[in-house]
Amino acid sequence: MEAVVFDGKTLTLKYDNKYPLPKIENDDDVIVKVEYSGICGTDLHIVQGEFPASKERPLPLGHEFSGTITDVGKKSVFRKGQKVVVDPNRACSLCDFCRKGKYQYCLTAGINSTVGIWRDGGWAQYVKVPQDQVYLLPDGVSTEQGGLCEPYSCVAHGYDRASPLLVGEKILIVGAGIIGNLWVTSLHQLGHRDVTVSEMNKVRLEIVNKLETGYRLVTPDVLEKEKQLYDVIIDCTGVGKVMEISFNYLRHGGKYVLFGCCPPTHQASINPFQIYDKELTIIGVKINPFSFPNALGWLKAMGNRYVNYEKLGVKTYALSEYESALKDLRAGLVSKAMFKIN
Structure with a gap:
């Protein structure tokens, strides 16, 4: 074969x-x-x-x-x-x-x-x-x-790990490869509207635009200039340096979801005082334990729209x-x- x-x-x-x-x-x-x-x-x-x-x-x-x-x-x-x-x-x-x-x-x-x-x-x-x-x-x-289904099952597990994610919270998705796009579709289906997507590759931003979610699409340099803060950041890049930079965009009580799979050699330097002072939460997401049934439900609910x-x-x-x-x-x-x- x-x-x-x-x-x-x-x-x-x-x-x-x-x-x-x-x-x-x-x-x-x-x-x-x-x-x-x-x-x-x-x-x-x-x-x-x-x-x-x-x-x-x-x-x-x-x-x-x-x-x-x-x-x-x-x-x-x-x-x-x-x-x-x-x-x-x-x-x-x-x-x-x-x-x-x-x-x-x-x-x-x-x-x-x-x-x-x-x-x-x-x-x-x-x-x-x-x-x-x-x-x-x-x-x-x-x-x-x-x-x-398998990548959606990982997103479903990530969503469960990060929950509660309240509609109305400011969410930043970092990275618009397929995983970023699956987070985009999932969040939109579940009612989230205040979402920003950051991606350095403008071709990929054009792809996200085709999903017609109305989400704000920006390049990383815009984030750096704006200095906006977010309730939830979902890192879909798998790049340690990106976490090091974007971690600073969390507001008090914020959650950082490290979803992208970083190689074991990557390092990121973050300020422990920020974690204490803002009471920040760092959430790792590893594979998809028993989340295939959820993902199958998502696929059926989202249909061809997403x-x-x-x-x-x-x-x-x-x-x-x-x-x-x-x-x-x-x-x-x-x-x-x-x-x-x-």
Whole structure:
């Protein structure tokens, strides 16, 4: 089958049209024919050696994907032909963190066993996963929209972590890549209107404008000149230096949501007196523990008004076009590159 394969030892990608097809091995296995599979910012960090991934053997990356079931194990509750999405993360179900419902902290599972990072992922025509990581798409939600379910599930977890977010509060979104855009759509759907989006790439600001939310769109230099303060800042850049700068824009009692995934090498210097004096809250957001049901509900509620590839700046590519996809994404010509797999 076709696949885009990552070699963790050499940090290289290659297109392989003879990668082995997955087979049912366990009674609860499910094989999904992948239809849409996203390239995440984390994938870029992995390819650049900035984020841990498997080095045991070359494997397809891709932890954001949707598709159709083609085969199931004997004890599976699913059946062939069903449209599904896959949560790439899971609990070990044995450690203290997992038994408290917080598998994002698990030292053996969680992000440490992610499909598409540590196990064969969705940058391939077919992928095998345990059935407890499979979710049916609701009626009215397409596999195209489902391709964004995993990043939306992370946003849903972030929203829960930051809550309460009161309508009327001044919110600043820093970074208008796909994650920034998903926050834009989610906040607008949930009634928030006093939102500013900061992005240095004007092409990406034009993409946000297509979402027709009426949000204020600015470049970082405008923030620096204005010195406005915000109740909530959501950092979607994954850049330590950006946090160092934007942290100063919080008003008293404010919340800083560090959503973008920074490489482990990044550092940011902040003033502890500010945290004390303003009673500030710093909120980290790690993956998507049990938030897929919320994300599926969001997809159904938002529909084509928000979950629209053209409006969101999502462009589709064939697996064989992976080099062009990565190039366009790195250049900021698209907010997200998505493999559309035949």
